[in-house]
Amino acid sequence: MKWFSVLIAGLVLTMSGCASIGGKNEQWALPIMAVPLQPSIQQEVQIARTSQLLLRTDLNDDERAELHFQRGMYYDSLGLRELARYDFNQSLSLNPAQPEVFNLLGVYFTQVGQFDAAYEAFDSTLELDPNNQYAGRNRSIALYYGGRTDLALEDMTNHYNDDISDPFRSLWLYIIETKANKADATAQLEQSYAKRDDNWGWVLVGMMLDKVSQSDAFAEIAKGATDNVMLAQRLTEAYFYLAKHYQMQGDYATAVSLYKIALSFNVYEYVEHRYAFLELGRIFSAVRAEQAQQNNQQDNSEQ
Known part of the structure; x- marks a missing residue:
């Protein structure tokens, strides 16, 4: 976990204010929180x-x-x-012969970056249960994190087409398709948003598209939560996708803070919690690569 401490120290200090979270467009004095879930x-x-x-x-x-x-x-x-x-x-x-167990192991392998093992686990799930929706989604996400964008997009498109009313399928399709063609991904997400129903998750899609302000989105989430458990679950999802939004814009400092908040609620079984650590690792790798490139450029200019 040493890299995590270095990442936080290096990135959070670059933020404009330690008590505020948000990008260039919006800042909140304090983030909306829930009591972290306990055993x-x-x-x-x-x-x-x-x-x-x-x-x-x-x-x-x-x-x-x-x-x-x-x-x-x-x-x-x-x-x-x-x-x-x-x-x-x-x-x-x-x-x-337990497809659900292979699916969970596949998620674990994805979390630690053992992608080949993850693919095999999800394939085992689908061999035992070809209609397993979770395995199809999770294999697509593993392929995305493993850098196999074309295969990931194929899997996620099939998953999305099975239920186009699911806002979270739309979000993951957008995240993956952005790697291939951001304009097409945005157009697809806007089409899905235009056909939205009353599922609360469409608030997150609106926030991703900047059609719903962050303050309005979180106010809606807080209003719709009936207890602390539901609030923690929904905030885990909201902060994860908002972090992804800023990460895709290159605003790593804000993304790091938001991923940390997503982790803070202890909603361990949600994929958004599971992959927040993985995303932090990817940010660290990106920042380290940028720093190495800058150091090389500086060294070359001094020669």
Whole structure:
């Protein structure tokens, strides 16, 4: 995590104000927040109960596989990814015909940049369950992060066409298509936004297109949340896509701060939380490459 500390120190200090967040168009005195989610008693009890059941010697393989899967899901919901991955691997060793487990492992591999392993995991999911929507989306995202834009765009286009009313499919299609053709991506997103329904996620699309102000978008999110859990979930999504918006504009300082806020709510099972760390790593790599290029140019000019 040393790179993360260096990244934060180097980028946040470049911001115009440490208490404000926003780009050139808007700034907020303070970001809209929710109380970070904490482990519940039910989650802790279920982990303890499942662990006790796994000590029994009279379980058959299917029962033991299911218990490992259940405990892995509880670990995953608490952000204990390595413990979750251990349980998922144990579950697969006992029952390999579990598409949902391969899908989760594929997401883990994507998070740590092991893209070939991620592709294989998602392919396994789709072989076992060809209609698995999550695996199709997640494979597309893995292909995007792995630099295979054409394949990613093909997968995400198919995923989008399966439900064009889903604003989050529109957002990911836009993010991926922007790598190939920003003008086409923007035109496609505007067409989708014009056909929007009352799904709250279209507020995020409007914000991405600068058709909804950031202050109005967050006011709408806060108004629509019925409790702190929902607010934390929606803010995780909102700050992630807003961070992506600024990152795509080259405003890395603002993007870093927004990704940090997206992570702060502890909504571990959301893909927006899962990939925020990955995005921070990509920003660090981009900044480091820019600094190296500037240093080389300076050295050449001095020669």
